[in-house]
Amino acid sequence: MPELRLNLVTREWVIISTKRAIRPDDFRGSNNGLPLAEFVESCPFCPGNEEKTPPESLRINDDTRGGKNSWRVRVIPNKFSALTTEGEKERCHEGTRRRVSGVGRHEVIIETPFHNLNPATLDIPRLAELLRIYRERFLDAYNDHRVEHVIIFRNHGEQAGTSLEHPHSQLIATPVVPLQFRDRVQAAMHYFDDTGHCLLCEIVKAELKDKKRIILETEDFITFIPYAAVGPYQTWIFPKRHSATFASITDFESEALATHLKAILSKLYFGLGDPDYNYVIRTSRPKDLTNEYCHWYVSIHPRLSKAAGFELGTGMHINSSRPEVDAEFLRSVKI
Amino acid sequence: MPELRLNLVTREWVIISTKRAIRPDDFRGSNNGLPLAEFVESCPFCPGNEEKTPPESLRINDDTRGGKNSWRVRVIPNKFSALTTEGEKERCHEGTRRRVSGVGRHEVIIETPFHNLNPATLDIPRLAELLRIYRERFLDAYNDHRVEHVIIFRNHGEQAGTSLEHPHSQLIATPVVPLQFRDRVQAAMHYFDDTGHCLLCEIVKAELKDKKRIILETEDFITFIPYAAVGPYQTWIFPKRHSATFASITDFESEALATHLKAILSKLYFGLGDPDYNYVIRTSRPKDLTNEYCHWYVSIHPRLSKAAGFELGTGMHINSSRPEVDAEFLRSVKI
Numbered sequence: 001m002p003e004l005r006l007n008l009v010t011r012e013w014v015i016i017s018t019k020r021a022i023r024p025d026d027f028r029g030s031n032n033g034l035p036l037a038e039f040v041e042s043c044p045f046c047p048g049n050e051e052k053t054p055p056e057s058l059r060i061n062d063d064t065r066g067g068k069n070s071w072r073v074r075v076i077p078n079k080f081s082a083l084t085t086e087g088e089k090e091r092c093h094e095g096t097r098r099r100v101s102g103v104g105r106h107e108v109i110i111e112t113p114f115h116n117l118n119p120a121t122l123d124i125p126r127l128a129e130l131l132r133i134y135r136e137r138f139l140d141a142y143n144d145h146r147v148e149h150v151i152i153f154r155n156h157g158e159q160a161g162t163s164l165e166h167p168h169s170q171l172i173a174t175p176v177v178p179l180q181f182r183d184r185v186q187a188a189m190h191y192f193d194d195t196g197h198c199l200l201c202e203i204v205k206a207e208l209k210d211k212k213r214i215i216l217e218t219e220d221f222i223t224f225i226p227y228a229a230v231g232p233y234q235t236w237i238f239p240k241r242h243s244a245t246f247a248s249i250t251d252f253e254s255e256a257l258a259t260h261l262k263a264i265l266s267k268l269y270f271g272l273g274d275p276d277y278n279y280v281i282r283t284s285r286p287k288d289l290t291n292e293y294c295h296w297y298v299s300i301h302p303r304l305s306k307a308a309g310f311e312l313g314t315g316m317h318i319n320s321s322r323p324e325v326d327a328e329f330l331r332s333v334k335i
Numbered sequence: 336m337p338e339l340r341l342n343l344v345t346r347e348w349v350i351i352s353t354k355r356a357i358r359p360d361d362f363r364g365s366n367n368g369l370p371l372a373e374f375v376e377s378c379p380f381c382p383g384n385e386e387k388t389p390p391e392s393l394r395i396n397d398d399t400r401g402g403k404n405s406w407r408v409r410v411i412p413n414k415f416s417a418l419t420t421e422g423e424k425e426r427c428h429e430g431t432r433r434r435v436s437g438v439g440r441h442e443v444i445i446e447t448p449f450h451n452l453n454p455a456t457l458d459i460p461r462l463a464e465l466l467r468i469y470r471e472r473f474l475d476a477y478n479d480h481r482v483e484h485v486i487i488f489r490n491h492g493e494q495a496g497t498s499l500e501h502p503h504s505q506l507i508a509t510p511v512v513p514l515q516f517r518d519r520v521q522a523a524m525h526y527f528d529d530t531g532h533c534l535l536c537e538i539v540k541a542e543l544k545d546k547k548r549i550i551l552e553t554e555d556f557i558t559f560i561p562y563a564a565v566g567p568y569q570t571w572i573f574p575k576r577h578s579a580t581f582a583s584i585t586d587f588e589s590e591a592l593a594t595h596l597k598a599i600l601s602k603l604y605f606g607l608g609d610p611d612y613n614y615v616i617r618t619s620r621p622k623d624l625t626n627e628y629c630h631w632y633v634s635i636h637p638r639l640s641k642a643a644g645f646e647l648g649t650g651m652h653i654n655s656s657r658p659e660v661d662a663e664f665l666r667s668v669k670i
Contacts, residue, residue: 313488
């Protein structure tokens with residue numbers, strides 16, 4: 001019998017209905033598992049094509065190699081930025097219309113010079129460095145007084161909304177706070193008021209006790225399939241330590257998070273044939289450092305099903321996999 | 336300069352950024368404008384294949400034609416139903432886990448025996464009949480005491496989540512209320528408390544005054560592009576008369592709504608090359624008949640862009656079209 005599960009973090013109901021379940025063998029990413037070349041001449045993110053992108057905001061040089069194109073990571077403004085960095089933030093309120101000028105930031109973080117690598121295949125020190133760069137850009141974006149919300153995310157494959165193969169992440173800083181974020185803060189606050197505890201800290205405890213949905217646990221982080229996962233193999237990485245904002249991650253923790261991120265992405269890559277996916281860092285602002293009910297985390301969404309009228313019209317999802325079965329499969333994938 | 340607009344109905348911000356704008360000529364649906372056959376032998380929804388579907392819940396016979404396969408509309412349970420009609424609704428509450436048994440209803444409404452028709456090409460009386468069947472099934476679904484929410488929707492084309500070409504709509508009745516619906520009711524209620532007016536009635540007035548986003552206006556309905564449309568050519572059809580629930584639509588109004596629905600879908604079909612789309616009816620329950628702040632409507636979403644990490648991580652959207660420009664284009668499409 002199908003069941004509905006409530007995600008207490010998002011307050012969204014999910015229908016778990018395995019009637020149309022698909023087996024791991026049936027998944028294939030847009031790239032179809034084909035090997036990519038290490039260097040692609042026409043790729044604007046490959047070394048040697050630096051002038052095809054807007055000027056860098058940040059560059060980490062690779063001192064082990066010579067030449068002006070020797071870098072490990074580059075951060076650049078998005079050429080097709082959704083927002084502009086120039087101008088004042090103005091609000092306008094007329095009748096039933098509300099608008100704000102489109103100021104903010106839209107950055108691309110080129111993760112590696114190698115066209116054919118990605119976080120599943122990068123080594124841990126490089127991935128930890130990438131996470132520290134995320135932290136740096138995250139903090140930097142909030143220094144802009146016009147910015148009210150920052151999201152860091154990665155689109156992998158065409159179904160996940162990217163057409164550029166070269167490994168990259170993005171940061172978008174908006175001059176407003178999204179409703180989705182407000183909803184989640186409110187849910188966390190209500191839980192805190194009801195129980196005196198952080199909801200996510202309580203979920204960590206419950207998952208550690210239940211064990212069925214855990215994929216990896218170390219001293220600092222836990223990787224697991226949420227009880228009410230919105231789709232097959234959706235995964236969360238929670239820091240065990242209570243912390244409202246990603247800004248507070250230490251260098252040591254960034255290594256630990258890199259281990260978790262690489263583990264889950266490798267399991268998806270090797271176990272499910274490189275599926276398209278998005279990941280996002282869900283976090284409060286740096287200034288919410290001491291907030292006792294918010295808790296940052298990473299959410300990974302393999303794009304294995306399409307949202308249709310039902311999802312659009314209700315915000316609910318139909319998950320054709322049981323989270324416990326998905327977790328068991330991912331635990332079994334050797335990496 | 337890009338701008339952000341707040342949708343007061345959904346409380347979601349949208350970034351209007353035309354840097355990656357695509358011209359109407361660039362759109363093409365999954366079907367790629369190719370003509371379909373009137374009858375497809377392998378199609379489970381084509382006449383003659385009635386035994387390939389579960390038994391009918393409702394059938395409208397076509398008395399103008401003879402034979403046992405002469406019908407105009409059939410309503411059947413979805414063969415891959417996400418929910419089951421059998422069993423009791425039980426709630427379970429353990430620690431941070433909440434679940435409800437997956438009881439409810441999942442129906443398919445086969446809109447016509449003709450494989451190659453769709454609401455853009457059906458004639459008005461047939462489309463009005465379909466809307467009356469929607470109303471009937473909507474009322475019927477709420478007669479089930481286990482049901483708390485009903486959504487009627489249509490998926491057109493592969494990008495909109497359907498693989499079955501034969502024209503059909505769906506109804507899903509869930510044993511819980513989605514957060515998205517709660518958010519919208521709350522927004523409408525707050526607006527009513529602030530101003531003493533129904534938000535959607537006020538939007539109708541503002542759009543009629545502004546005119547720029549209107550595609551079609553008749554005595555009973557108004558079809559327009561929302562001020563904060565989430566994507567290119569997203570369209571709303573509002574009844575002008577205040578009414579909280581679709582259950583209250585009269586037979587006369589169903590003809591008027593059919594005129595609007597056919598107009599907008601034809602304009603998309605002929606003007607944009609049959610793009611994939613979803614439509615959903617957003618409405619309160621039949622028992623909310625006298626509610627003064629909710630207002631039902633139809634929302635049409637052409638699937639012309641892909642949700643990526645930003646949309647997933649914030650719930651916000653980036654619209655590469657200006658609603659005023661989209662409306663001007665759709666007004667100009669001859670049908």
